[in-house]
Amino acid sequence: MSTQVTTGLQVRRSVELTIDGEKVTALEGSTLLDACRASGKEIPTLCYGDTITPKNACRVCMVELEGSRTLVPSCSRKVEAGMIVKTNNERTSHSRKLVLELLGSSVDLSLTKNVARWNEGYGAQPTRFGAPSYHHSDRDEAITGHHHQPDGSTAETVHQDVKVDNTLYVRDYSKCILCYQCVDACGEQWQNTFAITTAGRGFDARISTEFAVDLTDSACVYCGNCIQVCPTGALMFTSEYEMRQDGTWNEPEQTQTDTICPYCGVGCALTLHVQDNTIVKVTSPSDHSVTHGNLCIKGRFGFQHVQNRASD
């Protein structure tokens, strides 16, 4: 029997499907990930963000769907009545383990939440492909369709030097898993600035401005909405970056205070991250009806006046 739920003017039916042998109901239009999470399953996700249309690029959330030749990405596959889904069998575990290993062996995931726990849970050993190679600093110059033949002695990584070209935020693409969220946030999904893009192809694909110019020569408006959606710490406030370099970044000691941006009348929600009575970065709640996590340069970075002490 199907039930109906009214949300605004839309009537959404609920459909029945089977997840790991249990019958569950989910709203039409929701995803397998929603349904799995609602029934208490933990499905790892990396490229999935709650304010961006899923790109299903990382492939860590794959589940088995009866009748499908391949596994399917739960983050973007919509529920259908009668689906029979398995979230945790040998095939899905192998797939998740390998994805974690492939990313872990090529990208610096040290600041990515949950990865250490997942690696342990799935038995992923990113080092089994060999020692990582860090000698690439020329990824921005890669020639499409050409590469150097590897000898197998090391595992190639996406390492490149940290880009520090402005005073507000840094870009450390050694940590980039290519989730596309920053590109989508900068482009058509939120900001419509299109300062960054995915350039190149295959393993050489990277996030870049046009001709890899500095941000200061690009269309960037420093809204920082890319930092907001970055799941791996590849994009980071300069304040956070410098404190991490100095060894003074101490997240457990930080407080978070929600407030309203004082600059204009839009009423954006700000979350001030404060350490030692100093604002160290600003985010916005992704579920806030005004911002959906987005701010402008003033709300995101214009906080220094708050903490200019009289003695300064």
Place this chain on the structure above:
Amino acid sequence: MDLKIASAVATAEERNAVDSLLGLAPETSQGGERNVIGHRVARGGESLRGLRHLLLPTLHAVNDRIGWLSRGAINYISQRLDIAPADIYGVATFYALFTTNERPARQVHVCVDLACRAMSGCKEDSIPNGAVASPCLGVCERAPAVLVIETGSTLRYEVLAPATTTEINDLVAGKSAGVEQEISAAVPQAPDASLVLLSRIGRVDPLSIDDYIASNGYVALRRAIAIGAEQVITEVTASGLVGRGGAAFPTGRKWSAVAGQPVKTRYLICNADESEPGTFKDRVLMEGDPFALVEAMTIAAFATGCQHGWIYLRGEYPRALKNLTNAVESARSRSMLGENILGSGFSFDITIFRGAGAYICGEETAIFNSIEGYRGEPRNKPPFPVEVGLFGKPTVVNNVETLLNVLPIINDTGEKYATWGTTGSKGKKLFCVSGAVNKPGVYEVTFGATLRELINLAGGLKTGSQLQAVLLGGAAGGFVGPQDLDLELTLEAARAAGTTLGSGVILVLDQSVDMVDQLQRIAAFFRDESCGQCVPCRVGTVRQQEALARLVKSSGTGNSAVDLQLLRDLGQVMRDASICGLGQTAHNAIDSALTRLKVFSA
């Protein structure tokens, strides 16, 4: 859009190249010359939306004329099409035939792919100075092959095959390749009017619509119009025709799915991005019988209710481009294309869309992105193209060979067509035979012939050659060994034998070929051609290549077991979790070599 354009300015020649396609920019529009009255006005936005599909043709226009894409050129294109420069940069760097670095006008592309290196062609590290390595150029029957592209006010192409190192050096130095070999040389069966798909090759002038009409041309279209769209689909369904691009999806089912869509704006795409290493049948068909493709597309569009069609032609096929362009223009001039075709009230036209060097653009949803002016990254399915395809509309995507099969089906009924072949594989099939045979080329057979029969048809093995292995279906296919010569080349027999026919590649490798080198090339190919969107393929193809490199060194030692297991693990995740067919098949050929041919297990 609020474009932020840096100070780099296009040269006059770059502007001319863009304007040759888009026309002059109005004075009051973005990119236009500012005059005294209009100097404050630069309209963009709304009036320029909907031009995105012109991005690749515009990049081609500049790349053809100037040879590369400068910052200034991209800035000007950005203004004309209202697309941000970074966005254009992302698209330009996706395609291997474009470059954002200045380079000489004359580029000598030397094929280093499977068939050419098996025939003593160059390898990546032995390319003569001044030439560049290229993936399969689709001239495998004359391997090893070279394609010269010389940019300038008139774009010039030359194909030389077979080419020696000395000849390549001469080409780099500017010497002409001379006249390319006749098209019919690629079809040893030709001329033969009794053939079904290749009957006109070598008999009918591919540049003359009158010759085409005189040799049974446009009979099928007239009959299709007479029997009506529904009956055309019924015939195609009854014929049992399945897609010849590799996936073998029933054509009739695809057509009726699109014909049944409530949305009336529908598109047809002919997938002519033939790039599977070892495949050249579509090239030969388009070069030698271009009108047949135009007619077949018109029938497909009539049956499924499509208003416009695209031929997505790979950028490395200059003669096919020339002959198809002529065919489309001639057909248009005779009202065989355009408004009210043959007085039927049905209107349809075709755009030839040049690819720009990306194997992934043979994937049907990657074609959509490429035509729409984006990076050729495959889309997630569902939704399937028959519902949501090009520009979000229901779209039929058929391979060249598949479409050509529609002509005999309509001429002689689907029932007649279905009498050819076996229970599971109906009709005629083209195979691309290359490598160590006496008469390499495209061969037409009725489904059911064995591998041995195909090799014999191609004149048998060369004198002194002993069969080592055969690659079926290209890099995404699989190897079979001398013990498999009696394999029936049908979909069902190939499946039962754990291999695939794929795109019809039969690459015959004799004892002189280094199998390890072939495997390393396959690994390098998939790494180069991965779009980079999903992790299993983007990183998996690199790890696969590294593991192979280690195996070359450790072969026979106890250390190889670890890497063999690693390869199996990588194969499974790529097959299970990649977004599209490229990643899903990137381990197949290597797997078949390890399991069937026991490479590395000695």
